[in-house]
Structures are given as C-alpha cells and as structure tokens.
Amino acid sequence: MPGQQCYIIFSDLDGTLLSHDGYSWEDAIPALEALRKRDIPLILCSSKTKSEIVLYRQRLGNGHPFISENGGGIFIPIGYRGFRLCYDVIQDGYWVISLGMDYPGLVKALGEIRERTGLKIRGFCDMRDEEVAMLTGLGLEEAGLARKRQYDEPFLVEGEADGLREAVEAMGLECTKGGRFFHLMGNVDKGAATRRLAEIYRENSPGVDVITVGVGDSLNDLPMLEAVDTAILVKRPDGEYDQRVVVEGLIRTEAIGPKGWNDALLGLVT
Ligand SMILES: [Mg+2]
Structure with a gap:
C-alpha cells in the first residue's frame, strides 16, 4: 500500500502572496481556501518580523508555524499538532528556534x-x-x-x-x-530555515511522505526554492520574472503575484 502523502507550502509574502502595491492577497483566496480545506500547512516565510507576520497570520486565519526575517527565526505554536522538537526559547506562545545573529x-x-x-x-x-x-x-x-x-x-x-x-x-x-x-x-537564509522546519514535520509525521513546495518572487527566495521539492516563481508586476532565480524544474506562474500564487497552488493541490 503506498504511503500517505502530505504537502507543506512555504511562501514568501511581499510580491508573492501579497501584491507588490497594496499588500493584498484577495486574488489568492481560492487557493488559500483549498489549502485550509485539505489542512495543508501554509508556512509564511518572509523578510518581515515576527510581529508583522503574526498580524498577517491573524488576517489570513493561519495557525501554522512561520519563518521570520529571511530565515532568522522559526516560530512554532506551542503544542502544534503534538509535535516534539528542540527549541531555543519560548516567546509569546511559540517555540522559537533562533538561527540568526542578534x-x-x-x-x-x-x-x-x-x-x-x-x-x-x-x-x-x-x-x-x-x-x-x-x-x-x-x-x-x-x-x-x-x-x-x-x-x-x-x-x-x-x-x-x-x-x-x-x-x-x-x-x-x-x-x-x-x-x-x-x-x-547573520549567516542565515530562507533555505536553512525551510530545511529545518521541513525536517521537524518529517520527524513528527512517521510513515507520511512529506512533499515541500516553495513560492517566491525574488533573489532572497532562491535558497528557499532550492530547499523544496517543488519550486514556484511568481511573475513580477512588470511582467518579468526575477532572472537571478534559477532552480531545476522551476515552475513560473502565468499571472502576477497573488494571482499567480493562486493558480499555481490550486493546480498543484486540486
Ligand atoms: Mg518577495
């Protein structure tokens, strides 16, 4: 019998899930709903701070772990899915793994x-x-x-x-x-944090084939896209893609920003 499969989505915010001007995710609502229905973790992985990401998690109704400040910190809600893991400190209801320089x-x-x-x-x-x-x-x-x-x-x-x-x-x-x-x-990037968090999911999901997906728009997303099984690059508002992002098997979205995010993830999970 084939093992159970599960997706984890790692996503950048600015210019990717959020539109470049206006910070809106409206165009991504169908895919966000599809992920929620299937209980697929959406991990926000951004250069934003913990305080900013917490705000977006509330707005998006997202209860999953997240990665702040370009991979500097991994935040996992205490007790999340019964996970057992090593963390550095507890902060505001999260287990925190600090990878970055203070x-x-x-x-x-x-x-x-x-x-x-x-x-x-x-x-x-x-x-x-x-x-x-x-x-x-x-x-x-x-x-x-x-x-x-x-x-x-x-x-x-x-x-x-x-x-x-x-x-x-x-x-x-x-x-x-x-x-x-x-x-x-410090010597961190979104890739190391993505790998670490994916490993935590794998260790806590025995018998499950964890498939990681990454979505980004810029150079700072490249390490994250290199760390995942399926990499998605969204189109920029000028109709171009960030040429510096080159990953084997990279999927480039037809549409810009959150609309591209929506179409690519809907296509993947439905
Ligand atoms: Mg971005």
Whole structure:
C-alpha cells in the first residue's frame, strides 16, 4: 500500500502572496481556501518580523508555524499538532528556534560597514516609523511592527552599492536584496530555515511522505526554492520574472503575484 502523502507550502509574502502595491492577497483566496480545506500547512516565510507576520497570520486565519526575517527565526505554536522538537526559547506562545545573529550585533556591524565603505547607508535603526511607513507604503502602526527587528536589518544605499558585498563578507555576515531593501543578517537564509522546519514535520509525521513546495518572487527566495521539492516563481508586476532565480524544474506562474500564487497552488493541490 503506498504511503500517505502530505504537502507543506512555504511562501514568501511581499510580491508573492501579497501584491507588490497594496499588500493584498484577495486574488489568492481560492487557493488559500483549498489549502485550509485539505489542512495543508501554509508556512509564511518572509523578510518581515515576527510581529508583522503574526498580524498577517491573524488576517489570513493561519495557525501554522512561520519563518521570520529571511530565515532568522522559526516560530512554532506551542503544542502544534503534538509535535516534539528542540527549541531555543519560548516567546509569546511559540517555540522559537533562533538561527540568526542578534539584532544589536547587526546594528553595530552595519555601522562598521558604513564606515569601511563610505557608502550612504540608512538602516531601519536610523529611521523613525514615519520614514519606514513612507518608504514601504505600510501604515504607521505596521511600520512600527516592521521596526521590531530580531535577526535582520533592512537598509537602503544611496547610489551605487560599490564594495558593499565585500565589506559584508569580510565581517562574516550575509546580505540579500528583497523587493525594496538590502538586508543585513547573520549567516542565515530562507533555505536553512525551510530545511529545518521541513525536517521537524518529517520527524513528527512517521510513515507520511512529506512533499515541500516553495513560492517566491525574488533573489532572497532562491535558497528557499532550492530547499523544496517543488519550486514556484511568481511573475513580477512588470511582467518579468526575477532572472537571478534559477532552480531545476522551476515552475513560473502565468499571472502576477497573488494571482499567480493562486493558480499555481490550486493546480498543484486540486
Ligand atoms: Mg518577495
């Protein structure tokens, strides 16, 4: 008798499940419903903070684990599906696995990178909620949540970012670029966190064939897409795909953002 199969979906938020402008997931509702009906875990895996993702989990009615700040932290609701696992700390009702460097260390490192390169760098730590709101299109309250960093510092560079990568590497840190910002973080990415969480599902689901699916739109999603069995790249608002994302067997959606997300996942699970 063939073993039971189950899907787990790892999904980026900005530009993927949420539209690039307006942060709306309306076009993805049919697929979200289909996942819910089948009890398929939807793991939000974003550069957003825990505080921001918690808000989207509430809005989406999502009760599953999630990955914050580009793989810096894995958050699993305490008692989730009777899982047994090793975690680092308990925080606000979650078992937390910390993979990233702590935030004060990152802020200090960004200052050193600014000095070494002479680049005009502005991090979230240098901005007020109002400026983050203006730059991101977020409301003021959400901008405040976005500034509650734990593992990753978003920043802007005025002009060319010459020498940035070298300076980041010299400090043993990582830098990636999402839709709007560069992100400075410890030696983490969405891929390591995705693998770790998929492993936790597998260890806690004996006899079940766990199939992982990843959906993203940008370079910072590449490690996540490399870590899953089925990788989906959604089209960008300009009608193009991020050319830097190359994965074997990559599925490219016909439609843009959440509509592409919807069509690809509906096709997969129904
Ligand atoms: Mg994105």
